[in-house]
Amino acid sequence: MKYFGTDGFRGEANVGLTVEHAFKIGRYVGWYYGERQGRKARVVLGKDTRRSSYMFESALTAGLVASGADVYMLHVIPTPGVAYETVDGRFDCGIMISASHNPYTDNGIKLVNSEGYKMDEDVLELIEDYIDGKSEVPLATGDHIGSTIDYMQGRNRYIAHLIASANFSLQGVKVGLDCANGSASSVAKPVFDALGADVRVINNAPNGLNINVDCGSTHIDRLRRHVVEQGLDVGFAYDGDADRCIAVDERGNVVDGDLIMYVCGVYLNKHGRLTAGTVVPTVMSNYGLFKAFDQARLSYETTAVGDKNVYACMRKNGYSLGGEQSGHIIFGDIECTGDGIMTSLRVMEVIRAERETLSQLCAPVKLYPQELVNVRVKDKDAAMGDPAVAEAAKRADEFLGDRGRVLVRASGTEPLVRTLAEAPTDELCRQANGIVLKALEPHRAE
Known part of the structure; x- marks a missing residue:
């Protein structure tokens, strides 16, 4: 794909991703679904809080309406809110304007199909051809021109869906929320308020420029301090578009996506709600998580990095839980995408049902030290195809044995080879990575 990556069309606003791109995406999507359905297309559109999101919202809307779509x-709504409402409102497709955890200077356009899944690649390829001028679509005229509808009831229905998913009260529970000055700012607190929690919110005053700035799931220290200083029972941090969640226990310790998968996996399995007793993490999950799963007698099936790959595996096999270390967790019996606020509610369900603190629930997992080294190379395919590199990776794995592992993979977007070592000590990680790094030396870019 030329423009659309694993998480939509993303780039610096008006540099890599321009209003012309947005207008053309709207033009093609509006025409494509109208032509396919034989009627006006119905498209639901959401955005995060970056300043440029308003600009892209206008450009997309103009393109869609000009092609006859309503x-x-x-x-402003979380990305999973768009996916939910696309299905709930029976729309032809959904569009979210967001660059997730990236700086405010970036933005992105994510497309989902009528089932709430990421748009099929064959449709994305048709959109790319139109952007590059390889095809044409007609402008709508007369009463065929589309319209815009202020659809705040859709946002309210999403909030109601989150509240309804919780069959428990949070009365008397002190909860900290870090909304990253993003999409969760207008959604997370009302949900926890409705469940009776004593909610203490930080970073919920977006101004278009402060999204993800020293806050949210990628800058967790502020929430850690907040939980400890306020004496809270638990804390949750979201990213810019609220599809990720990282938790903080009552002691201020970080509970990342791996630990959340463990806590929820053990609980769901105990109550017969974990399909095939299997969790779906990625290959980048911590080695300590896999050890803990073994001890808890849970099965796991790893996938390549990316929530798209996690969900593809879950959907194919009917699994009910999967996710990434970054906090992108999918509860397959409820949704088809990661939802940070839903994840925090599922963690609260476990805490309330088990009557244990989050630190107690996480205690069986001993996460291993990790060392990730990014090596800039001249040709990542050549580096990954080099027998000497493959042999070095094998020797590094053998060096660690059952004490840990080494994972070598190419970046999906940059000329980098990433080597990740996990072992009981930092020194063992450095030694294992050193074996691979030596083999990569001839491939380093100058």
Whole structure:
């Protein structure tokens, strides 16, 4: 794909991703679904809080309406809210404007199909051809021109869906929320308020420029301090578009996606709700998680990095839980995408049902030290195809034996080879990575 990566069309606003791109995406999507359905397309559109999101919202809307589509505008909402409402409202497709955890200077356009899944690649290829001028679509005229609908009821229905998913009260529970000055700012607190929690919120005053700035799931220290200083029972941090969640226990310790998968996996399995007793992490999950799964007698099936790959495995096999270390967790019996606020509610369900603190629930997992080294190379395919590199990776794995592992993979977007070592000590990690790094030397870019 030329423009669309694993997480949509992303780039610096008006540099890598421009209003012209957005207008053309709207033009093609509006025409494509109208032509396929034999009627006006119905498209639901949401955005995060970056300053450029308003610009892209206008450009997309203009393109969609010009091609005859009716656009239902959710305004600021988490990405999973768009996916939910696309299905719940029976729309032809959904569009989210967000660059997730990236700086405010970036933005992105994510497309989902009528089932709430990421748009099929054959459709994305048709959109790319149109952007590059390889095809044309007609402009709508007369009463065929589309319209815009202020669809705040869709956002309210998403909030109601989150509240309804929790069959427990949080009365008397002190919860800290870090909304990253992003999409969760107008959603997370109302949900926890409705469940009776004593909610203490930080970073919920977006101004278009402060999204993800020293806050949220990628900058967890502020929430850690907040939980400890306020004496809270638990804390949750979201990213810019609220599809990820990282938790903090009552002691201020970070509970990442791996630990969340463990806590929820053990609980769901105990109650017969974990399909095939299997969790779906990625290859980048901590080695200590796999050891803990073994001890808890849970099966796991690893996938390549990316929530798209996690969900593909879950959907194919009917699994009910999967996710990434970054906090992108998917509860397959409820949703088809990661939802940070839903994840925090599922963690609260375990805490309330088991009557244990989050630190107690996480205690059986001993996460291993990790060392990740990014090596900039001249040709990542040549580096990964070099027998000497493959042999070095094998020797590094043998060096660690059952004490840990080494994972070598190419970056999906940059000319980098990443080597990750996990072992009981930092020194063992450095020694194992050193074996691979030596073999990569001839491939280093100058």
